[in-house]
Amino acid sequence: MSMIGLLQRARLGINGRGSARCNIHITSHTLSHSNPLGLPNFKPVDTRLPVKHTLPGVKDIILVSSCKGGVGKSTVSTNLAVALRNLDLNVGLLDADIFGPSIPKLMNLHGEPRLSDRGKLIPLQNYGIQTMSMGYLIPNEDSPIVWRGLMLQKALQQLIFDVDWNHLDVLVVDLPPGTGDIQITIGQMLKVSGAVIVSTSQDLALTDVKKGISMFNKVQIPIYGLVENMSVFVCPNCQHEERLFGDRGVLKEAKRLNIDYLGSIPLNPRICTSSDEGFPVAVDPNESLAKPYYEIAKSLIGKIKERA
Ligand SMILES: Nc1ncnc2c1ncn2[C@@H]1O[C@H](COP(=O)(O)OP(=O)(O)OP(=O)(O)O)[C@@H](O)[C@H]1O
Numbered sequence: 064m065s066m067i068g069l070l071q072r073a074r075l076g077i078n079g080r081g082s083a084r085c086n087i088h089i090t091s092h093t094l095s096h097s098n099p100l101g102l103p104n105f106k107p108v109d110t111r112l113p114v115k116h117t118l119p120g121v122k123d124i125i126l127v128s129s130c131k132g133g134v135g136k137s138t139v140s141t142n143l144a145v146a147l148r149n150l151d152l153n154v155g156l157l158d159a160d161i162f163g164p165s166i167p168k169l170m171n172l173h174g175e176p177r178l179s180d181r182g183k184l185i186p187l188q189n190y191g192i193q194t195m196s197m198g199y200l201i202p203n204e205d206s207p208i209v210w211r212g213l214m215l216q217k218a219l220q221q222l223i224f225d226v227d228w229n230h231l232d233v234l235v236v237d238l239p240p241g242t243g244d245i246q247i248t249i250g251q252m253l254k255v256s257g258a259v260i261v262s263t264s265q266d267l268a269l270t271d272v273k274k275g276i277s278m279f280n281k282v283q284i285p286i287y288g289l290v291e292n293m294s295v296f297v298c299p300n301c302q303h304e305e306r307l308f309g310d311r312g313v314l315k316e317a318k319r320l321n322i323d324y325l326g327s328i329p330l331n332p333r334i335c336t337s338s339d340e341g342f343p344v345a346v347d348p349n350e351s352l353a354k355p356y357y358e359i360a361k362s363l364i365g366k367i368k369e370r371a
């Protein structure tokens with residue numbers, strides 16, 4: 064090797080053999096893993112630059128997150144999407160929960176998406192809502208998804224960037240629980256209008272809310288507010304109200320953190336059963352349980368307009 068070559072390597076802090084091996088490694092990974100869904104005409108998005116992308120055909124993106132699992136994110140995402148649709152917006156629903164997709168069941172949709180002329184995934188549609196989920200792309204519900212590392216990242220990128228959304232006013236994104244790789248990747252790659260954080264009033268859930276808020280702050284995503292789920296249970300026999308997860312903890316936390324409290328949804332077995340049947344309660348706007356979702360949807364529309 065020439066002297067100049069050696070000097071350049073020294074300046075760049077490269078130690079010959081190790082880095083050569085490393086380069087080959089990265090290149091072969093990129094080639095074999097860049098298109099795990101095997102889409103034709105796939106153009107990889109350059110995510111090395113910290114640039115936030117908009118999505119073609121999508122005006123606003125709303126993230127629905129909860130830092131703790133099982134507090135009702137997917138149920139809230141689905142019912143909010145339906146409410147926004149019934150309030151005359153063109154709505155999409157993206158299931159970003161790659162390991163535990165729920166949207167196919169909640170929206171009563173299954174089957175493999177077709178590809179558009181441009182090789183993009185065409186969303187599956189129900190209740191007037193365009194949806195995309197990893198659940199449509201794996202053969203059956205029981206098959207384990209073992210996407211790892213780059214595979215996972217690339218699969219997520221394809222779910223985000225390779226869907227043929229048709230003129231959406233709003234894309235609602237149902238995130239997996241926590242503050243892991245998927246949330247951070249989405250936060251860094253997408254130009255998001257705002258995030259909704261779902262929590263119960265239980266202390267444990269609230270501790271995690273704080274983590275979630277600091278994550279969104281780090282990736283500079285505005286927080287639209289907190290939604291309290293399972294706030295109150297009304298006894299079907301005597302109508303007395305029981306606050307099973309604590310008394311207005313979400314409201315108090317919202318005040319303390321100076322974040323908007325968007326509303327509360329009661330704990331009701333009918334929300335659960337209709338979700339299981341793939342018929343979100345918000346589909347019928349006259350249903351009393353649909354009301355809180357419509358209230359939250361209206362305040363989100365207001366917030367989107369404010370920031371426009
Ligand atoms: N307000 C409610 N009343 C009664 N049941 C509810 C309510 N909200 C959600 N559930 C039920 O609670 C369970 C968890 O809800 P969901 O799957 O929406 O939570 P999640 O936060 O998306 O979970 P995960 O973290 O696993 O993605 C489901 O069985 C759902 O039907």
Ligand SMILES: [Mg+2]
Pocket residue numbers: 136137138160165237238239
């Ligand atoms: Mg979920």
Ligand SMILES: [Zn+2]
Pocket residue numbers: 298299300301302303
């Ligand atoms: Zn009672």
